[in-house]
Each structure stands twice: as structure tokens, then as C-alpha cells.
Amino acid sequence: MSAFRKKAFFAGAIILAIGLLSVSTSFAAKTIKIGVLSPLTGLYSIVGKRTSQGINMAVKEINDSGGVLGHKFEALIRDSETNPASSVRTARRLILRDKVFALLGPLHGGAAIAVLQESKKLKTMNFPWAATEEINTKFCSRYTWRVGSSAQQTSRAGAVIAHRLGLKKWATISSDFSYGRSVVRQFWNYLKERDPGAQRPYAAWPKLGENDYSAYINKMQKAKPDAIYVGLFGADLIKFMKQARSFGMYEKVKIFTDFGGNHVVLKALGDQAPFGHWASSRYLHNYPVSAANKRFVDNFRKAYNVYPDMTAGEAYSTVHVIAESIRRAGVVDKEKAIDAMGGVAFNSPEGWIIMRPSDHQGWQSSFWGVISKSKKYPFPVLSNIQVISPVEGSHPDENTGQGCRK
Amino acid sequence: MEGSSSNKFSLRRLTGSVTSRFGVTALLALAVLAPFLVQNDYYIQLCTEILIASLLAISLNFLIGYTGLVSLGHAVYLGVGAYAFALLTKNVYPSMWAGLIAAGASCAILAWFMGVFCVRLAGLYFAMLTLAFSQVVYTVAYYWRDVTGGDDGMLGIPKPEIGIPGAFSISLESFTNFYYFVLFIVAALIFLAWKIANSPFGRVLQAIRENPERVEFIGLPVHRYKLYAFIIAGTLGGFAGGLYSTFQGYISPDLLYWTQSGEIVLMTILGGMYSFLGPAFGAGMLLFIRDTVLNFMEYWRIVVGGILVLLVLFLPGGILGFFEGWASRSSIGGNDGDDARS
Structure with missing residues (x-):
């Protein structure tokens, strides 16, 4: 009987706990x-x-x-x-x-x-x-x-910088989902528009949350690009950068990262950040x-x-x-x-x-800059910041927003 | 019945307490009145989701509780049923019934195919193979971007209206209408499942769970019975998937991922796998806990995990299983000599 009581007690305790949790709070x-x-x-x-x-x-x-x-x-x-x-x-x-x-x-x-x-x-x-x-x-x-x-603004601004630097042969890598596809599509189409001679021998689409990028990095190296455009986001970008570094990619190609200028990424990478390479952030604490x-x-x-x-x-x-x-x-x-x-x-x-x-x-400006060490901050920051105006980075009005009036 | 005296949890308890005629009637009445009791669109939605999850958990219990086969890939039916419904209603013909039949039928075929390989294995090997199959389907859904939309999933899955063309039609866009539609389908399917579980066929499944060798010696084809159980579980799961698809209006490959399978197993254990309605009770509890805890913190899985640990230690028959056992023990005379045990 005591075992039974114990059981009943626990059942009661669980029900009471759920009951207490469901008491809703009132708002002003x-x-x-x-x-x-x-x-x-x-x-x-x-x-x-x-x-x-x-x-x-x-x-x-x-x-x-x-x-x-x-x-x-x-x-x-x-x-x-x-x-x-x-x-x-x-x-x-x-x-x-x-x-x-x-x-x-x-x-x-x-x-x-x-x-x-x-x-x-x-x-x-x-x-x-x-x-x-x-x-x-x-x-x-x-x-x-x-x-x-939007990805449109940032990635097109990246294409503007890429065109200015005259980089011709590209590889791209981005996660295989809506945003990842969008980032690379906007960058590549805009670069092609400005520089029809640009080539892209390799485009990688790893899955979101991928942990091992070595196969993609190997293929990337075989394609021998001048530069790579990285559309990865969040923890994926940090994993990719660390692996790319161990393959010596930082020395071999110019790297453009759409999300790499974000403070939390640069802080997480620390000394392993791709110094001297280009990155963007939709907001910067130092600019x-x-x-x-x-x-x-x-x-x-x-x-x-x-x-x-x-x-x-x-x-x-x-x-x-x-x-x-x-x-x-x-x-x-x-x-x-x-x-x-x-x-x-x-x-x-x-x-x-x-x-x-x-x-x-x-409507806002987009910022791209070079990842650099800083005397003022204990983590990498973007310097040599290029401000791309929204006119240059966005579609003209009449091409967008057909659906927004619905 | 010497054979069942070693059985700690007898399925005869189905006829006792909560699942008695009175209990079922009360439960059904509660379900019918639920929209009036909660008076809020959000909670009507939550109840709808609980109904769908109940069907899913009961379908899995055909394998775990009845036949003793622990499947770790049951999410595959949720996912395939959902995608079948979405693909048919979006691309071919927007009909609720056609969509649901497609969901059930596609899962029946898939379960038959998977079952042929799986039922020959037992225990851990069975669990691993079901897990492997479900992960294969997940990967296909993830990478077949042209058809499934890849990781972005499929959007705008319709809630086609039901009725007789030309005579009358009922729109399911309102939360209450949709709830009653789901209640009707789920109640009908659960009733069907209950009939099957309590048929001679269902008894054979339980015998297989208790002692497959003895069933073999009697001369019954164990593999074939297991295969039938596998197909029934898959088909019911597929219907749940179809309902989920139209309920959410949006699906993604996450539905097929192994963590989703784990969640269904969790519902089953939480409610009690040796009780017919136990898994449904577990499904309701899991969703309710998640909904409540999420208002306070994001780590709702800790709470569910904690409750699960307590359950396994103190109420190994699950919550509903415990109450049913309690009721049958305390009723005078009990049933089947249940009171002689423990």
C-alpha cells in the first residue's frame, strides 16, 4: 500500500505542477x-x-x-x-x-x-x-x-565591390534553402550583369547545419577560382571558415562573406578570422x-x-x-x-x-569592409568600409513589390 | 491463462475505467464540446493538433504496445502522408478526401515495402532498420528540391471544402469547422483501430509480443502478422500525416527527421503503451506541456524529460496505464485476476 501511495503522490505532484504552470499572467x-x-x-x-x-x-x-x-x-x-x-x-x-x-x-x-x-x-x-x-x-x-x-541589397553591394576589384573566376558556397540560394543568386546575377566575362566553375550547396565542409573545399580548390563567395550564415559560417583556414584557403583565394562582418562571427573566429578578406554586415557597431x-x-x-x-x-x-x-x-x-x-x-x-x-x-545603405585586427577592440572588425547606396544595391522600383498590395 | 500471468500489463484493462463505455462517452462529449469550453481560436487549434497527434501515437502503438516492435522511424508516415496530401491537393486536384486517401494509400504501400524487410528482424535490429529507412526518406525529401521544395518545404497547402458537389459544401477555413472535421476523421479511425486491436487478429499480435516462439509453434505465420501490423500502423500514421499537412498549411522535411520519430515514441510511453488510449493521452500531455512551458522558457524538453524520468521510475505503465491499473485494482473483484498481482 505504501508503494501505491508513493505512486499516487507522484501522479498528484505532476498534475499539480502542470496546473500551476498553466496559470496565466495578466497584463496591464x-x-x-x-x-x-x-x-x-x-x-x-x-x-x-x-x-x-x-x-x-x-x-x-x-x-x-x-x-x-x-x-x-x-x-x-x-x-x-x-x-x-x-x-x-x-x-x-x-x-x-x-x-x-x-x-x-x-x-x-x-x-x-x-x-x-x-x-x-x-x-x-x-x-x-x-x-x-x-x-x-x-x-x-x-x-x-x-x-x-534584404539579401538583394547586401549581395548586390558585394557584386559591386567584386566588380571593382576585377575578380573574374568564382566559386560560391551557400546553404541549400531559401535564404542561402537567394544570397548567391543575387550576387552572381548582378556580377554577371556588370561583367559578362565572369565565370563560375563551381557552386556548392551544402545542407543547412552541415558539419563537414572538406569535400566542398576540395572541389573548390580543384576549380582554382580567384575568389569565393560564401553565403553561409550563423554557426555554419564559423564552421566553414575554420575548416577553410586549415585547408590554406585564406592564402589561396580572395574570400567574400555575406554574413562574415557580423560582430558575433568575428568575435567567435577571433585570431582565426580571414584577415584581409571582404565581408559585410547589415549593421556595424564601428560604422x-x-x-x-x-x-x-x-x-x-x-x-x-x-x-x-x-x-x-x-x-x-x-x-x-x-x-x-x-x-x-x-x-x-x-x-x-x-x-x-x-x-x-x-x-x-x-x-x-x-x-x-x-x-x-x-531603404538603407549596405556596408562591405576588409576584416582587420584593431587596436581599439579586442576582436576583429571591418575596416576600409565601402558604403553602397540603396539605389545601386536595389532593384528599380517598378520591378519589385507586385505582390505587396494584396 | 497461465501465459498471461507473467504479463505485467494486461490489455484486458481496455475494458476498465477510463476506456470503459462511460469513459469513452465522456471523452467524446468533452471533445465535441471543446471549442465551446476553450472559446479561443488558439486553443481550438491546439486541440486540433492534439487530435492529430493522438491518431499518430495510437498508430505507433500498434507496433510498440501491441506487437512489441519498437519502431524508431514512425515519423516517416507522418512526413510521407503530409507530402502526399500536399502534392496531390496542390498540383493535381484540390480535394480533401482524395488528399487523405492519397496520404493513407501512399503510406500503406511504403509500409508494405519497408515491412517486408523490417519484420524479419527483432529488437534493436528492427529499431535500427526502421530508423535507417526513415532517414533515407528524409534525405530524399531534403534533396529533391524540385518536388518537395527541399529545406524550404511546401507552402500554401489548401484546406479544400467538403460536401457533395452541386448539393452543399462546408468550408473548413474556420478553426471550429476544421476542428470538427478532424474530430470526425480521427474518432472514426481510432474506432477502427480499436476494433482491429480487439479482434482475434489483435489478440494474435499481443500473443506475438508475449511469446513469438509459441505463436510460431501453434502454426501461425508470425512474420505475416507482423507485416500486417506494420501496414496498419503505417496507414493510420499516413492519415495523421495528411491531416497534419492540411492543418498546418505548411510542411518541411523536419517532419521526417528522426527526432520527430522520437517525439512520437515519447507520447506513447508518456501516456502508457499498454493501454489503448494511453498514447492519445500522452500526445495531449506532451503538446499541452510544450505549449505551457514555452510561455516561460524555451527549454520545454527539460520539463518533458524530467516527467519522463519520473514516469519510468514510478509509473512504468504510463500515466493512463497507471490510472487504469489503479481503477481495476480498487474495483471489487477486479477483472481477470488483475488484483492478484502486485
């Missing part, structure tokens, strides 16, 4: 809830924490200055697990149960496209972190917007040297004791752009904020961002 009446899908676990977790920090900082700034139209902001940050199925599920929960005003994220390109279809159906504005350009073209809708740079950027970096360091990376900068700007759209609308209303979104301008840490009404993309 006048809040604007922002749902955030951040990759806190999984392949992209390297940037998930900084994303959350960027969000929290923007929310705090807005609330400290009195909120928007008398409403406080509140961020509900949830894990997207770098996985489409859980991203969609969490997005539904944030919209249907938590009734968020806007949905931010996720970062994984495939997940982002799945989530934006869901947010369109449930009539909630969605700002994916993912940079794949299909978000502004094929899958765009009234509810889909993006403040951060531009503006009051807005200095204030952002100083406050960020004060709050979290780390430097903001690319995703922190983009997340921070996104929250402020949403606040600005509500101010412009003059009323806290989901649909009216969307009506007011086109044309919103925000003096972000990375410079002015203007929300383009046609394709719902934030």
Missing part, C-alpha cells in the same frame, strides 16, 4: 504587445540572444520616453528553434492567444516565408529577420514588411561614426556589457519603426499603422532607414 490594459520570434536555441542561437537584447533596449527607450500615444510597449520574446514548424506554431500562439500588435521574426528563411503566410491570414503585420528577397517579391503582402537589409550609433552602442554596452551585433541593430530599429508608424497613424490600430508604414523614416544607428511603400523594404 494600455499596452502594445510585440511578438518576437528569436532563434534562442538551434543553429542560429549565436544571434538569438542579441536579437532579444536589441528588442528589449528599444522597448525600454520607448517606454522611458512615455510610450506611444499613451501606450506602453511590451515584448513577448519566444523561441523559434530555427525550425519552421515551431516558428509557425509559436506565431499562431502569439497572434491568436496573446493578441500581439505586430510579429517580428523569424530568422530562418523558410520559416519566415511560412510565418508571413500565417500572419497574412491572421491579419497581423510581420517583420521577418530573414533576408531572402522573395519576402518582398513573390510572397509579399500588405502585412509583410522588412526593416533590415557609421554618428551620434545615433554611438548612443546605441554605449547604451547597449551599459545594459548588457557586450557589443551589439547585426541582429541587435536590426531588431532595435524594427521596434522603433513600428512605434513611428503608430505615431504617424495617430491611433493604436493594426490596419491604420500598416497604412502609415510606407514612407516612415527612422534615424537608425546604421543611418536613415526609409520604408519603401512599393516593396515594403527598408
Whole structure:
């Protein structure tokens, strides 16, 4: 009988624990809830924490200055697990149960496209972190917007630099999914447009989360390119760079990395970073040297004791752009904020961002630079920074955004 | 019945407590009333997902609980059923029934093919081969970009309306309508599964689980029975996959990955694999815990893992299995001499 009691006790304890967990918390009446899908676990977790920090900082700034139209902001940050199925599920929960005003994220390109279809159906504005350009073209809708740079802007800017340097023979490597394909497609098509003589004897498409790149690096070396364009993202990029270094690739070719300029990547690579090679970042803590950027970096360091990376900068700007759209609308209303979104301008840490009404993309400059050691910082940074204007880096207006009016 | 006296968990308990006629009626009534009780679109969605997961877990239990075959590749049916539904309704003909039949049929064929190889093995070797097969299918789905969309998956899978053309039609776009549609399909399939499990055929499966040699000596073709169980499990899993596909509107190769298979095994163990409705109970618990814990922290698997450890140590029959055992022990006389044990 005592064994039975023990069993009953444990069963009771489990049920009680579940019951306690499901007690819901109540929220203050006048809040604007922002749902955030951040990759806190999984392949992209390297940037998930900084994303959350960027969000929290923007929310705090807005609330400290009195909120928007008398409403406080509140961020509900949830894990997207770098996985489409859980991203969609969490997005539904944030919209249907938590009734968020806007949905931010996720970062994984495939997940982002799945989530934006869901947010369109449930009539909630969605700002994916993912940079794949299909978000502004094929899958765009009234509810889909993006403040951060698109792959189109960054990769085309990379093609501009590549063309300037006169590099002819290329190999490319990128993950086999929406964003990875998009990065390389934009780079290569734009380079071909500017320099029809450019050749690409080898294009590698490893799977997302690949751990061993040696077969790809071997083939790459056999193709004898002048330069390689690396579209890998997150932990994949770090793994690839370390392996490429052990094969002596740093000395043999010029390397262009689309994501390699991001602070968390350079910090993780440290002394193994590809010094002297080109990389880009959609936001840089050391450029531009503006009051807005200095204030952002100083406050960020004060709050979290780390430097903001690319995703922190983009997340921070996104929250402020949403606040600005509500101010412009003059009323806290989901649909009216969307009506007011086109044309919103925000003096972000990375410079002015203007929300383009046609394709719902934030217009901004792209930055490419050379990975270098720095006296000022204990980690590698980008120097010799080239600013590519949005006109040069983006499609002309009439070619994009056909879907955004739907 | 000397043979079953060594059996720690008798399937006769199916007729006791929670799965008694009263219990089932109450459960069904609860399921029918659920949308009115939760009053929130999100929770209606969660209930829909639980129903689909229940069917999936019960289908796996045909192998684990009934026949004693631990499959680590059951996600393959979820995935193949989902892709079959999506490919048919998106590219060929947008019909709910055709999609579901395609999902079930494709999985029946796949299960037959896989089963021919798998059922000849036992224990760990069986588990490994099912795992290997499912990983092969995963890899195909991942790299066959032109058909499956690769890692990006397939988007915009429709919820075709049901009804008789020309007479009437019901849109399934509303959360409540879709819930009732899923409830109807899942309840019908679970009822079918229950009939099979309690038929003489089902008894043979349990005999195989307890003592395959003895069944062989009686003169029954063990391999063929195992193959049938494999095909039934796969087909039911395929229907669950088809429903999942239209429910989510989006699928990706993750559905086929071995971690997904592990999750289905987890549901089965959590609820109790020696009870007919146990796996369904486990599916509901797993999804409910995930949903609740995710509001507080991202490491929901720790909570599920902790509960699983406690269960294995203290309630090895699973949660529903425990309650059913408890009910049959405390009822006067018990059944089948169950009370004589423990």
C-alpha cells in the first residue's frame, strides 16, 4: 500500500505542477504587445540572444520616453528553434492567444516565408529577420514588411565591390534553402550583369547545419577560382571558415562573406578570422561614426556589457519603426499603422532607414569592409568600409513589390 | 491463462475505467464540446493538433504496445502522408478526401515495402532498420528540391471544402469547422483501430509480443502478422500525416527527421503503451506541456524529460496505464485476476 501511495503522490505532484504552470499572467490594459520570434536555441542561437537584447533596449527607450500615444510597449520574446514548424506554431500562439500588435521574426528563411503566410491570414503585420528577397517579391503582402537589409541589397553591394576589384573566376558556397540560394543568386546575377566575362566553375550547396565542409573545399580548390563567395550564415559560417583556414584557403583565394562582418562571427573566429578578406554586415557597431550609433552602442554596452551585433541593430530599429508608424497613424490600430508604414523614416544607428511603400523594404545603405585586427577592440572588425547606396544595391522600383498590395 | 500471468500489463484493462463505455462517452462529449469550453481560436487549434497527434501515437502503438516492435522511424508516415496530401491537393486536384486517401494509400504501400524487410528482424535490429529507412526518406525529401521544395518545404497547402458537389459544401477555413472535421476523421479511425486491436487478429499480435516462439509453434505465420501490423500502423500514421499537412498549411522535411520519430515514441510511453488510449493521452500531455512551458522558457524538453524520468521510475505503465491499473485494482473483484498481482 505504501508503494501505491508513493505512486499516487507522484501522479498528484505532476498534475499539480502542470496546473500551476498553466496559470496565466495578466497584463496591464494600455499596452502594445510585440511578438518576437528569436532563434534562442538551434543553429542560429549565436544571434538569438542579441536579437532579444536589441528588442528589449528599444522597448525600454520607448517606454522611458512615455510610450506611444499613451501606450506602453511590451515584448513577448519566444523561441523559434530555427525550425519552421515551431516558428509557425509559436506565431499562431502569439497572434491568436496573446493578441500581439505586430510579429517580428523569424530568422530562418523558410520559416519566415511560412510565418508571413500565417500572419497574412491572421491579419497581423510581420517583420521577418530573414533576408531572402522573395519576402518582398513573390510572397509579399500588405502585412509583410522588412526593416533590415534584404539579401538583394547586401549581395548586390558585394557584386559591386567584386566588380571593382576585377575578380573574374568564382566559386560560391551557400546553404541549400531559401535564404542561402537567394544570397548567391543575387550576387552572381548582378556580377554577371556588370561583367559578362565572369565565370563560375563551381557552386556548392551544402545542407543547412552541415558539419563537414572538406569535400566542398576540395572541389573548390580543384576549380582554382580567384575568389569565393560564401553565403553561409550563423554557426555554419564559423564552421566553414575554420575548416577553410586549415585547408590554406585564406592564402589561396580572395574570400567574400555575406554574413562574415557580423560582430558575433568575428568575435567567435577571433585570431582565426580571414584577415584581409571582404565581408559585410547589415549593421556595424564601428560604422557609421554618428551620434545615433554611438548612443546605441554605449547604451547597449551599459545594459548588457557586450557589443551589439547585426541582429541587435536590426531588431532595435524594427521596434522603433513600428512605434513611428503608430505615431504617424495617430491611433493604436493594426490596419491604420500598416497604412502609415510606407514612407516612415527612422534615424537608425546604421543611418536613415526609409520604408519603401512599393516593396515594403527598408531603404538603407549596405556596408562591405576588409576584416582587420584593431587596436581599439579586442576582436576583429571591418575596416576600409565601402558604403553602397540603396539605389545601386536595389532593384528599380517598378520591378519589385507586385505582390505587396494584396 | 497461465501465459498471461507473467504479463505485467494486461490489455484486458481496455475494458476498465477510463476506456470503459462511460469513459469513452465522456471523452467524446468533452471533445465535441471543446471549442465551446476553450472559446479561443488558439486553443481550438491546439486541440486540433492534439487530435492529430493522438491518431499518430495510437498508430505507433500498434507496433510498440501491441506487437512489441519498437519502431524508431514512425515519423516517416507522418512526413510521407503530409507530402502526399500536399502534392496531390496542390498540383493535381484540390480535394480533401482524395488528399487523405492519397496520404493513407501512399503510406500503406511504403509500409508494405519497408515491412517486408523490417519484420524479419527483432529488437534493436528492427529499431535500427526502421530508423535507417526513415532517414533515407528524409534525405530524399531534403534533396529533391524540385518536388518537395527541399529545406524550404511546401507552402500554401489548401484546406479544400467538403460536401457533395452541386448539393452543399462546408468550408473548413474556420478553426471550429476544421476542428470538427478532424474530430470526425480521427474518432472514426481510432474506432477502427480499436476494433482491429480487439479482434482475434489483435489478440494474435499481443500473443506475438508475449511469446513469438509459441505463436510460431501453434502454426501461425508470425512474420505475416507482423507485416500486417506494420501496414496498419503505417496507414493510420499516413492519415495523421495528411491531416497534419492540411492543418498546418505548411510542411518541411523536419517532419521526417528522426527526432520527430522520437517525439512520437515519447507520447506513447508518456501516456502508457499498454493501454489503448494511453498514447492519445500522452500526445495531449506532451503538446499541452510544450505549449505551457514555452510561455516561460524555451527549454520545454527539460520539463518533458524530467516527467519522463519520473514516469519510468514510478509509473512504468504510463500515466493512463497507471490510472487504469489503479481503477481495476480498487474495483471489487477486479477483472481477470488483475488484483492478484502486485
